[in-house]
Amino acid sequence: MSSAVIEANGLTKRYGAVTAVDDVSLHVASGEIYALLGLNGAGKTTTIRMLLGMVRPSAGSVAVLGGVVRPGAHAVWSRVGYLVETPAAYPELTVEENLTVAARLRGLRGRAPVDEVIDRLRLTPYARQRARTLSLGNAQRLGLAKALLHQPDLLILDEPANGLDPAGVVEIRDLLRELNQEHGVTVVLSSHILTEVARLATRVGVIDHGRLVREIAADQLAEQVQQRLVVSARDHERAGHALRAAGFDISRSEGDQLVLTDVRAISEPEAVVTALVEAGCPPYRLLVEQDDLEAFFLRVVNA
Template sequence: MTIDAVHLTKQYRDVRAVDDVTLCVAPGEVHALLGLNGAGKTTTIRMLLGLLRPTRGEVSLFGERVGPGRNPVWARVGYLVETPSAYPELTVTENLQVMARLRGLRDENAVIDVIARLGLQPHAHHRAQTLSLGNKQRLALAKALLHRPELLILDEPANGLDPAGVAEIRNLLHDLAHDGVTILLSSHILTEVARLATRIGVLDHGRLVWEGATTDLVTQARPRLRVTVHDPGRATAALRAAGHAVSAEDGGLALTGDRAIHHPEEVATQLVNAGCPPTRLALEQDDLETCFLRLVSRS
């Protein structure tokens, strides 16, 4: 496994920020940690990178246990955690040159290449303090990618980017994954994650409440037949008498049984016969955000 984290726990006095999280990420995988603000995503990532010592549990990257001190494994890892940082008085190019020296890179074209890859050419000679939040985020990503890592660990990589920038970063990460780079990212933007990640873990109050393939999350979307009538009470009684499970939902009625979903014309006929014809009848399905919120509410 590229990432193997077992029983990670982080306790701050009376607050358990991360609670017994076990996480495995295979080579070449794009794994996303989803969660609301305060769910424990950043704390988990900081422990994976050795920036925080776990209260309990351990982390291995590429089979090497992460701990205090120097470790050659970091030459294979690029990361972005929380707020992007840079030397404010130095230009974009100078910031990357400093990082290249710290990384011991000998490739003189590495800085030029990563500036082009992140679309930073127009800002290459601008001081970091003058950059917009989105371009500061691009610079931070450039620093993470400078040494061509095998593993990228990114905390909210689309933070501060406009929709076009979000799409650019998504395409960049997609290309990196296609080239065999393993990616672990955190986000609260479900739609973007679903378009990129192969696996998703949902964190809530420090606990991993669900993990699986992205396609498995999609299959949790519940279909239902939505019905609007002038007399909901009478319609509910008629439908229940016909054997349907009915609930009130957003000013209408919702039927989730297979018979109603596969035979909506039968429901319409039953309502007409009961003297309360539907004014609207439509098959709907939960979106991914609803599935995500349902998983969180269960915990």
Template sequence: MQVAVPASAIEVSDLTKRYGDVLAVDHLTLRVQPGEIYALLGLNGAGKTTTIRMLLGMVRPSSGSVSVLAEQVRPEQSSVWSRVGYLVETPAAYPELTVRENLEIVRRLRGLTDPWVVDDVLAQLGLVPYADRRARTLSLGNSQRLGLAKALIHRPDLLILDEPANGLDPAGVAEVRDLLHDLAHRHGVAILLSSHILTEVARLSTRIGIIHHGRMVEEIAAADLTAHTRPRLTVVTRNAAGAMAALRAAGHFAELDGHGKLVLTDERALHHADEVATLLVNADCPPTRLAVEQDDLETYFLQLVGAIPAAGDG
């Protein structure tokens, strides 16, 4: 018996958006499955928000195709949006209405007949203490919570979120992380979010697409991120050339990093740094500094997009 493969929640193929001479999104291709949390990661201006706007039909692509919940995104399309929740850039609200009144308007616009959905989403986003406050009095973090509540009120099958943790304090970030994790893994909601914070993305997402200047630089499973933060043994000595010759003669792969440091990445050097030190002393090139270092995730991300040089680059 053949098992049916579920349709992708998002299918993007060769997506391009050009504004005059500016190429905002450059032949982007990606796929998001039900129950998956896919993060678009990139520096500010990388093309994340433009991509999200094309996914939601807010901006027409210059070329390429976008489908959401197995339907092609077109300007005249309307049926699929009842199953999609979204938050793009700054959350909008009626400033003179209360939090509850704002959500009540969304409930009616969504055609939801159960009035209790407002209370449910207030509790879900921790907004019960602020339910009767006017939206204009909310902090940035609680405004973000209200925007997320509006995106979730109709229990969508797909969530598209642009910087969902914006303005939240650490406790709020953790609450939203737990909420999104629960929606994806317990309820099968597909989630695409954008962020420029790798550490938070690594905790939350299933897969990460790293984009730079509108182009996909790398796509990676979040579980594999730590494998890309390679450890290395760095050595500082007054005679770098002599030290390199001695290390290579002993079978170590050593290179200069452009700052006068020798960098070794072979397993033997990493696990037996004391032997490396002894070797250099015997070669009359004693190290003045010797340490095992490892990039953190943000360093890895910045190296990928060229914001800082990779270890070993001159």
């Protein structure tokens, strides 16, 4: 039996002449944290809405937790928590009242589920505050609380860190990691922030202009960024000759800087220093730099 929690094949969504999602296939295994990464407008939200049955695909199929997503197929959703775009809430009800209503709709009894999720999402100070008065970040917390009320096996989240301050982003990251590692919850999320994705996801799918252009294990992201050794010396030309004579390749020269990208230079910068000192032109600056993850992302989508 397949361990896939989500199987999407050839998902396509057209709105007239506009193709929002173009032939996307996703296979998410149980226990993964899978992130859809893309710029705003890349097709992430439309893809997630098709996974949840909120939007009917123009072509392709989706199965979630072994059940085909189609109109009238309700049984699977008791095991799924989700948050898509702006979190919905009854504006005149308090945080606690909103969660109580959501719990009743889920068939949950007693106060325990509501109290637990309020505490988990750190909403206790706002429990009796009306939803319409919440900040964007706390409204997002309320949406996440509703998604977690029934202790789902699968969480599908669209930009879960939206509106949160840096401390809140860390809290949500830690919460999702805890749910995944300690409770076995499979998480599928979308984001446009690669650095956050790299800290949390186990696998990343890059989506651009509606197409899934690449998938990569998160632990391989570091291998994809380009590293370089930047050397600054007062006698720029003499330093270049010395490094070439020592067998180093200089990829480019900029002002008083020499840029080396070969593996030996990056892994053994002390050998570079030795070669320059012995040639009588010691460096006054030596730095190993690497692309930030956003630069990697842009290389992928522009390839």
